[in-house]
Amino acid sequence: MSMFHQLMVKPWVPAEGIVENLGDRDTSSRAARKLALRVFLAVVAVLFTLLVIAYAGRMAYEDWRPAPQLRLLWANTFVLILSSVAMQWAQHSVRRGQMDAMRVGLLAAGAFTVVFLFGQVLAWRQLSAMAYFEMTNPAIAFFYLITGLHGLHLVGGLVAWGRTVARVWGDFDAAKIRHSVELCTLYWHFLLGVWVVLFGLLFSGNNLDVLLKLCGIR
Amino acid sequence: MSSVAHDASIFVPPAEVEEVELYHPKTFVGKYIWSQDAKIIAVQYAITAIGIGLVALVLSWLMRLQLGFPDRFSFINPSNYLQFVTMHGMIMVIYLLTALFLGGFGNYLIPLMVGARDMVFPYVNMVSYWVYLFAVLLLTASFFVTGGPTGAGWTLYPPQAISQGTPGASLGIILMLVSLCFFIIGFTMGGLNYVVTVLQARTRGMTLMRLPLTVWGIFMATVLALLAFPALFVSAIMMILDLTLGTSFFMPALVSMGHQSEHTGGNPLLFQHLFWFFGHPEVYIVALPAFGIVSDLLSVHARKNIFGYRMMVWAIVAIGALSFLVWAHHMYVSGMNPYFGFFFATTTLIIAVPTAIKVYNWVLTLWRGNIHLTVPMLFAIGFIFTFINGGLTGLFLGNATVSVPLSDTMFVVAHFHMVMAVAPILVVFGAIYHWYPKITGRMLNDSLGKFHFWVTFLGTYAIYYPMHYLGMLGVPRRYYAIGGTDFIPASAHSLNEGITIAALIVGAVQLVFLYNLISSYFKGKPSGSNPWNATTLEWQTPHTPPRHGNFGPTLPLVYRWAYDYSVPGADQDFIPQNVPPRELTRTSNKT
Numbered sequence: 001m002s003m004f005h006q007l008m009v010k011p012w013v014p015a016e017g018i019v020e021n022l023g024d025r026d027t028s029s030r031a032a033r034k035l036a037l038r039v040f041l042a043v044v045a046v047l048f049t050l051l052v053i054a055y056a057g058r059m060a061y062e063d064w065r066p067a068p069q070l071r072l073l074w075a076n077t078f079v080l081i082l083s084s085v086a087m088q089w090a091q092h093s094v095r096r097g098q099m100d101a102m103r104v105g106l107l108a109a110g111a112f113t114v115v116f117l118f119g120q121v122l123a124w125r126q127l128s129a130m131a132y133f134e135m136t137n138p139a140i141a142f143f144y145l146i147t148g149l150h151g152l153h154l155v156g157g158l159v160a161w162g163r164t165v166a167r168v169w170g171d172f173d174a175a176k177i178r179h180s181v182e183l184c185t186l187y188w189h190f191l192l193g194v195w196v197v198l199f200g201l202l203f204s205g206n207n208l209d210v211l212l213k214l215c216g217i218r
Numbered sequence: 219m220s221s222v223a224h225d226a227s228i229f230v231p232p233a234e235v236e237e238v239e240l241y242h243p244k245t246f247v248g249k250y251i252w253s254q255d256a257k258i259i260a261v262q263y264a265i266t267a268i269g270i271g272l273v274a275l276v277l278s279w280l281m282r283l284q285l286g287f288p289d290r291f292s293f294i295n296p297s298n299y300l301q302f303v304t305m306h307g308m309i310m311v312i313y314l315l316t317a318l319f320l321g322g323f324g325n326y327l328i329p330l331m332v333g334a335r336d337m338v339f340p341y342v343n344m345v346s347y348w349v350y351l352f353a354v355l356l357l358t359a360s361f362f363v364t365g366g367p368t369g370a371g372w373t374l375y376p377p378q379a380i381s382q383g384t385p386g387a388s389l390g391i392i393l394m395l396v397s398l399c400f401f402i403i404g405f406t407m408g409g410l411n412y413v414v415t416v417l418q419a420r421t422r423g424m425t426l427m428r429l430p431l432t433v434w435g436i437f438m439a440t441v442l443a444l445l446a447f448p449a450l451f452v453s454a455i456m457m458i459l460d461l462t463l464g465t466s467f468f469m470p471a472l473v474s475m476g477h478q479s480e481h482t483g484g485n486p487l488l489f490q491h492l493f494w495f496f497g498h499p500e501v502y503i504v505a506l507p508a509f510g511i512v513s514d515l516l517s518v519h520a521r522k523n524i525f526g527y528r529m530m531v532w533a534i535v536a537i538g539a540l541s542f543l544v545w546a547h548h549m550y551v552s553g554m555n556p557y558f559g560f561f562f563a564t565t566t567l568i569i570a571v572p573t574a575i576k577v578y579n580w581v582l583t584l585w586r587g588n589i590h591l592t593v594p595m596l597f598a599i600g601f602i603f604t605f606i607n608g609g610l611t612g613l614f615l616g617n618a619t620v621s622v623p624l625s626d627t628m629f630v631v632a633h634f635h636m637v638m639a640v641a642p643i644l645v646v647f648g649a650i651y652h653w654y655p656k657i658t659g660r661m662l663n664d665s666l667g668k669f670h671f672w673v674t675f676l677g678t679y680a681i682y683y684p685m686h687y688l689g690m691l692g693v694p695r696r697y698y699a700i701g702g703t704d705f706i707p708a709s710a711h712s713l714n715e716g717i718t719i720a721a722l723i724v725g726a727v728q729l730v731f732l733y734n735l736i737s738s739y740f741k742g743k744p745s746g747s748n749p750w751n752a753t754t755l756e757w758q759t760p761h762t763p764p765r766h767g768n769f770g771p772t773l774p775l776v777y778r779w780a781y782d783y784s785v786p787g788a789d790q791d792f793i794p795q796n797v798p799p800r801e802l803t804r805t806s807n808k809t
Contacts, residue, residue, distance in 0.1 A: 007535075
């Protein structure tokens with residue numbers, strides 16, 4: 001039953017609302033974990049949305065100086081896409097019971113993620129070595145802040161990933177592993193999505209600027 | 219929804235809920251310190267929040283002493299005064315009210331009221347409390363560092379907050395910001411628990427529309443907090459970076475005390491937008507649980523179903539959604555496009571509609587009810603009065619044109635204390651008098667409770683009513699001393715003295731309440747399991763106080779909403795939510 005219908009029920013009428021939600025609600029702890037992850041992702045989405053809005057708000061001032069483009073970020077983006085693909089492959093395999101393929105997928109996803117994070121740190125160093133580098137320039141400060149927060153979320157994901165990887169050797173409960181892999185996959189895809197938006201709008205050119213001008217805001 | 223005959227409910231099968239793997243510790247430390255039981259965590263939250271709240275109470279005394287009797291106390295200098303203002307505000311709003319309503323009442327009531335054994339993630343719940351305690355300790359530490367705590371005002375506006383000359387502009391502000399970050403991390407852990415428990419762990423038959431309004435209020439407040447706190451989180455981090463690494467997110471180029479600062483071109487308005495994007499929902503994070511709890515108190519103690527239950531739920535949801543669209547009404551004097559002012563004034567006034575619906579419904583619940591003037595009921599009725607008063611002055615401040623001349627005056631202080639300090643704290647007291655018997659198995663002393671109510675209720679009016687008048691005269695807020703100002707008559711000063719005396723009395727009477735809490739724990743009258751004859755599940759537990767796991771071997775089944783009071787034809791004036799229709803008929807037949 002949709003949320004809207006649930007909120008339309010008149011609970012004071014005795015015959016109404018008696019047996020609904022008996023069979024249609026999954027009350028397992030697995031469903032709870034999935035829901036918790038989704039709620040958490042909503043919180044993270046708000047965090048990054050606010051950062052993008054703050055960036056756009058700062059951009060609207062005349063003294064805005066865009067940060068230099070880093071070509072390395074394209075490579076990093078590609079690696080992060082690979083990690084998400086590997087994660088998807090792990091999920092696909094575990095659903096079909098192909099545990100070896102799942103292990104390969106998981107390990108590959110972790111490895112690509114580490115490479116991505118390493119690439120981000122490299123980008124930080126590249127930027128700090130440039131003549132443009134000036135901490136008081138908001139564009140540069142925003143770049144460090146936003147990439148840093150995104151990276152921290154990936155590091156948090158790697159903790160969950162590590163706990164999953166530690167359990168896929170020897171005897172394990174296939175259903176539990178499947179659940180963990182599914183949660184990791186969701187998290188990885190989400191963070192990839194966040195990165196694509198951040199990279200697309202803020203760090204791959206003056207795209208946000210163009211967008212704001214199209215909307216007539218700037 | 220399937221249309222099933224009434225009697226079908228008799229055959230509601232037991233829930234196919236997985237048996238929750240609760241961790242049952244054996245040692246004292248495991249049970250009461252590193253506890254994973256939501257009820258113990260709730261008490262831990264409540265004790266910590268009340269403890270730090272008492273510090274904030276003393277700070278308000280000190281502030282009032284300065285305002286009422288300026289130049290009398292050598293230990294209050296202008297810097298101290300600003301620090302008292304700042305810490306009082308921040309502690310009361312975040313570390314007391316938010317933590318107490320969500321961490322305290324949320325933890326205690328959500329699992330019991332929805333019929334769950336515990337929160338869905340007990341371990342995360344435990345960590346949430348310890349992170350909160352750490353945040354409180356960090357905040358407290360700022361009283362002892364060089365320069366003292368920050369004195370930037372609870373809104374922490376840059377550039378002032380991190381500029382030299384503001385009290386606590388180095389260590390104090392850093393501790394405050396880091397403490398806020400930890401508070402938010404801890405809250406997010408707790409908040410995920412509350413949301414998922416309400417959505418996922420309800421017992422059989424407990425549909426969304428059978429939830430007591432207390433759960434609805436806490437649930438919606440948690441959703442608001444989860445979505446609003448990130449704004450405070452990013453602004454805190456950005457301000458820390460401005461201060462420590464020399465970035466210029468918020469700090470404009472400025473000349474301070476003859477020195478050109480290292481910052482260039484930051485935008486202080488950006489902070490204000492971020493802060494109030496959090497700050498306004500924060501008002502409702504505090505108010506919505508109070509709305510929910512007060513609805514239940516009124517219904518139980520008036521022996522009448524809540525009037526307009528569905529409207530009450532929808533209003534909670536509507537207020538929650540609208541609260542994200544009004545933030546800039548805190549910034550009318552910050553300088554913004556007049557059209558924005560118009561927009562935010564309009565949304566602000568629209569939010570009065572669902573709020574007024576709630577107030578009418580509370581009053582209509584009382585109408586022709588069998589009103590028992592118990593202590594919780596007194597506090598609930600006191601809340602309605604105070605909330606209406608505070609709400610009406612909100613109409614003044616919500617309109618940009620009326621608000622501008624009243625900005626930064628005592629009128630604002632009086633308004634927000636009425637609406638989001640006194641009103642919610644009256645509910646906190648009412649709720650403690652109401653649920654204390656379930657938490658401890660003993661009743662609080664009634665006479666002391668009534669004394670506590672009347673002095674607090676009348677005393678807060680003695681404090682805040684005259685303050686509105688001071689505000690209209692133009693007495694500014696946040697000033698250590700008013701100095702020689704022609705437009706403020708000498709009589710304003712007598713008024714200030716009176717307010718201070720009332721504040722000292724109201725503060726002191728809270729000690730009576732604390733005494734009552736402690737002495738009743740040992741000597742209070744045993745309460746039995748359901749002293750108020752209430753219908754909700756927390757009163758139907760086999761043990762009082764409920765043990766870990768709440769409900770004995772089987773979870774309760776829910777057959778009705780939470781408000782079956784004085785049902786015609788029933789032999790008792792209340793029908794608990796877990797009484798099946800079959801049993802109900804049988805008892806009726808017997809009589």
